[in-house]
Amino acid sequence: MFSQLILNSIIAGAIYTLVALGFNLIYGATKFFNLAHGVLAAVGGYSVFFFGKTLGWNIYFATALGIIFAGLLGYGLDKFVYLPLRRRKASKMILLVASLGALTAIQAIIAILFTSQFRTLSQNTGAQKIYEVFGGVITETQLVILITGIAIMTVLALILKYTMFGKTIKAISDDEEVARIVGINTDKIIGYVFFIGSAIAGLAGILVGFDTGIQPTIGLGLLLKGVIASIVGGIGNVYGGVIGAFLLGFVENFGIWKISGEWKDAIAFALLIIFLIFRPRGIMNK
Amino acid sequence: MSKNTKVIIGIIIVVAIVLIGYLIYKPGTPTTNEPIKIGVVLPLTGDLATYAEGVRNAINLAVENSGSKDKIQVIVEDDHGCLPPDAVSAVQKLINLDKVKAIVGSLCTGATLAMAPITEQNKVIIIAPSATGKNLTNAGGYVFRTIASDVDKSIAVAKYAYSKGFRRAALLYDSSQDALVSQRDDVKTTFTGLGGQIAIEESFISSDKDLRTQLNKIKNSNADMIFLSAVPDSVGLALKQARTLGINTQFISTDTSGGTKPVVDIAGSSAEGLIFPFATTPSNKEYIDFINNYKSKYGIEPSAYAAEGYDAAMILIKAMFASNGTADSIKDQLFKIGKNYYGASGVITFDQNGDVQKPMVIKTVKDGQFIEVQ
Numbered sequence: 001m002f003s004q005l006i007l008n009s010i011i012a013g014a015i016y017t018l019v020a021l022g023f024n025l026i027y028g029a030t031k032f033f034n035l036a037h038g039v040l041a042a043v044g045g046y047s048v049f050f051f052g053k054t055l056g057w058n059i060y061f062a063t064a065l066g067i068i069f070a071g072l073l074g075y076g077l078d079k080f081v082y083l084p085l086r087r088r089k090a091s092k093m094i095l096l097v098a099s100l101g102a103l104t105a106i107q108a109i110i111a112i113l114f115t116s117q118f119r120t121l122s123q124n125t126g127a128q129k130i131y132e133v134f135g136g137v138i139t140e141t142q143l144v145i146l147i148t149g150i151a152i153m154t155v156l157a158l159i160l161k162y163t164m165f166g167k168t169i170k171a172i173s174d175d176e177e178v179a180r181i182v183g184i185n186t187d188k189i190i191g192y193v194f195f196i197g198s199a200i201a202g203l204a205g206i207l208v209g210f211d212t213g214i215q216p217t218i219g220l221g222l223l224l225k226g227v228i229a230s231i232v233g234g235i236g237n238v239y240g241g242v243i244g245a246f247l248l249g250f251v252e253n254f255g256i257w258k259i260s261g262e263w264k265d266a267i268a269f270a271l272l273i274i275f276l277i278f279r280p281r282g283i284m285n286k
Numbered sequence: 287m288s289k290n291t292k293v294i295i296g297i298i299i300v301v302a303i304v305l306i307g308y309l310i311y312k313p314g315t316p317t318t319n320e321p322i323k324i325g326v327v328l329p330l331t332g333d334l335a336t337y338a339e340g341v342r343n344a345i346n347l348a349v350e351n352s353g354s355k356d357k358i359q360v361i362v363e364d365d366h367g368c369l370p371p372d373a374v375s376a377v378q379k380l381i382n383l384d385k386v387k388a389i390v391g392s393l394c395t396g397a398t399l400a401m402a403p404i405t406e407q408n409k410v411i412i413i414a415p416s417a418t419g420k421n422l423t424n425a426g427g428y429v430f431r432t433i434a435s436d437v438d439k440s441i442a443v444a445k446y447a448y449s450k451g452f453r454r455a456a457l458l459y460d461s462s463q464d465a466l467v468s469q470r471d472d473v474k475t476t477f478t479g480l481g482g483q484i485a486i487e488e489s490f491i492s493s494d495k496d497l498r499t500q501l502n503k504i505k506n507s508n509a510d511m512i513f514l515s516a517v518p519d520s521v522g523l524a525l526k527q528a529r530t531l532g533i534n535t536q537f538i539s540t541d542t543s544g545g546t547k548p549v550v551d552i553a554g555s556s557a558e559g560l561i562f563p564f565a566t567t568p569s570n571k572e573y574i575d576f577i578n579n580y581k582s583k584y585g586i587e588p589s590a591y592a593a594e595g596y597d598a599a600m601i602l603i604k605a606m607f608a609s610n611g612t613a614d615s616i617k618d619q620l621f622k623i624g625k626n627y628y629g630a631s632g633v634i635t636f637d638q639n640g641d642v643q644k645p646m647v648i649k650t651v652k653d654g655q656f657i658e659v660q
Contacts, residue, residue: 005499005502008496008498008499115336116331116332116336118333118336118519118552120551130530139530212495213523217331217333256499256500261490261494261500262462262490262494265491265494
C-alpha cells in the first residue's frame with residue numbers, strides 16, 4: 001500500500017540521516033572522508049549488547065554508555081591516528097587510507113570479541129508496540145529513530161549557528177590555517193567534533209540494532225549510504241545530509257516497488273552517480 | 287675463462303637445474319612421519335561467518351577425536367563470504383603451495399562449484415559440508431558432500447503446500463545464493479506443475495536487512511502463502527518484519543535454514559507456525575556425543591551445519607589414513623568408509639555421485655521448538 005511505502009521510505013531515511021549527520025559534521029571540520037565512521041555505529045551497537053544483554057544492566061544506561069563509548073573511540077582515533085598524520089601534513093588520501101585501516105581493524109576486533117553472529121538488541125522479540133498511520137504501520141523503535149534524527153539535526157543546527165563552539169567549527173571548516181592564526185585551538189575543537197560525530201554514529205548503530213540487528217560488518221554498508229546521502233544533499237551541510245538521506249530512502253524504496261528488490265543498492269549508487277554528474281555540489285550547497 | 291671451461295660450467299648449471307627441478311616436482315611418496323594435510327575453505331569473514339566458525343570448530347574437534355592429532359595438519363583459508371573468485375584463489379593456494387590432497391569446503395554451493403573444476407583437474411578430493419545446490423551432483427568424481435542435495439527439499443515442500451490447499455504462492459528468495467535460487471526454481475516448477483499459481487516473486491540479497499518493501503508488495507498481491515528461500519538470519523528478519531506489517535500469511539521455508547536457532551532468536555514469537563523441511567534429526571548416539579563434545583570444548587551449542595562438517599572431516603581423516611596417499615585411493619576409501627556410516631549428522635552413504643541421501647521430514651515451529659508436523 002502506498003502509505004506503507006512512504007513510511008518505509010521515511011524510516012530508511014531516518015537511519016541514513018543519523019549516519020549522515022555525524023559524517024557531515026566531521027567532514028565539514030576536517031575535509032576528509034572518515035571511513036571509520038561506519039564501524040563506530042557497530043561499536044555503539046555492540047557496547048549496548050555487551051552492557052545491556054551480556055552484563056544485564058539497565059537498557060537506557062547501556063544505551064548512554066554505548067553512545068559515550070563510541071564517541072570516545074572516535075575521539076581516540078582522532079587523537080592517536082589522524083592528528084599525528086595531520087601534524088605531518090599528510091594528504092587527504094593518506095588519512096582516508098588510515099581510516100580504512102581503522103575500520104578493518106576495529107571490525108575484526110569486534111568479530112573476535114563477539115563472533116560474527118547477527119544479533120538483535122531488542123528485549124521483547126516479536127511483540128513490539130506498533131502505531132497505525134494512515135493505513136501503514138510503524139514500530140515504536142522506528143518512531144524513535146525518526147524523532148531522534150530530527151532532534152539531533154535541530155540541536156546540531158542550533159549549536160552551529162548560535163554558539164561560539166559552532167562558529168568555531170564553521171571557521172575551521174572554512175579554512176583551518178586561518179582559524180589557527182586567529183587563535184583557535186583547532187586540534188582540540190576537531191577532537192570534540194570527532195567525539196560528537198562518532199557519538200551520533202554510535203547512536204545510529206544502537207537504533208539499527210534495536211530495529212533490525214547488528215553484525216560486525218554493518219559499518220561499511222551504513223557508511224556508504226550515509227556518504228551517498230551527504231553528497232546528494234550537499235557535503236558538509238547539516239541540513240543537506242538530512243535532505244539527502246530522506247531522498248535516498250524514498251528513491252530506494254519507490255525504486256524497488258517496480259523492479260526487483262535485489263537492485264536496492266544499485267539504485268542508491270545510481271542516484272549518487274547522477275548527482276555527481278549533474279549537480280556535484282549537492283542539493284543544499286550554493 | 288677459456289671456451290672449454292665455459293662449456294663445462296654451462297653443463298654443470300643445466301644439470302643442477304634439472305636435478306633441483308626433479309627434486310621439487312617429483313610425486314611425493316607419503317612417509318610415515320609426514321603429517322597428512324587437509325585444506326579447509328570457509329567463509330570465515332562476511333555474513334556467513336558464524337556458520338563457518340561452527341564448521342571450522344567441528345573440523346578441529348574431529349582432528350582431536352581422531353586420535354592422530356599430531357599426524358594431521360589442517361590448513362584453513364577464507365573465501366570471504368563464499369565469493370567464488372576468493373574460493374578459487376584459496377583452493378589454488380592450497381593445491382599448489384600447500385600440496386593438499388583433500389579439502390573440506392565451502393559452505394555455499396556457488397563457491398564450491400567454482401572450486402570443483404580446479405580440484406577435479408588436480409585430482410584433489412573436495413567434501414562440502416553444507417553446499418546443497420543440485421548442480422554439485424555432477425560436478426565431478428572427486429566431489430563429495432555430507433549434506434543432502436536440495437532437489438528433494440523443494441519438491442517435498444511444494445507438494446506439502448499444495449496438499450494443504452494453498453493455490454496462490456508468493457516467492458520471496460535471496461538471489462545472491464545459488465542454492466536458494468535453484469530451490470526457488472524447483473519449488474516454482476513443482477508447485478505450478480501440480481496446478482498452483484505464482485502470485486508474485488520478490489527477491490533480495492543476503493546483506494539486505496530491510497525486507498519491508500518486498501513484504502509490502504507480497505501483502506498487496508493475492509497470495510495465500512509465501513515460499514521463503516533464505517539464509518537463517520534473513521528467515522528470522524523476514525518473519526519478524528512480516529508480522530509487524532500485519533502479514534499473517536503462512537510462511538513455508540524451502541530450505542532447512544528455517545529450522546535453525548537464529549530464526550527463533552531473531553523472530554521470537556513471529557516464527558510460530560513456520561513450516562520447513564529438515565533432515566530427520568539423528569537420535570543416534572553419535573549426534574548426542576557430538577553435541578556434548580562440542581559444548582564441552584567450545585562452551586556453546588554447535589551452529590547449523592557443524593555436525594555435517596564434523597562428519598566430513600572425520601570420514602576424510604579415516605579415508606586418508608587407510609589410503610596409500612593418492613587421490614584415487616582416498617576416493618576408494620571414502621566410498622568404502624562412507625557406507626552406512628553412523629555420523630553426527632545422520633547415516634551417511636555416498637552414492638555414485640558422492641551425494642548422500644538423507645530422509646526429509648516436514649517440521650514446524652511451535653512454542654519456540656522445532657517439531658514434526660503430524
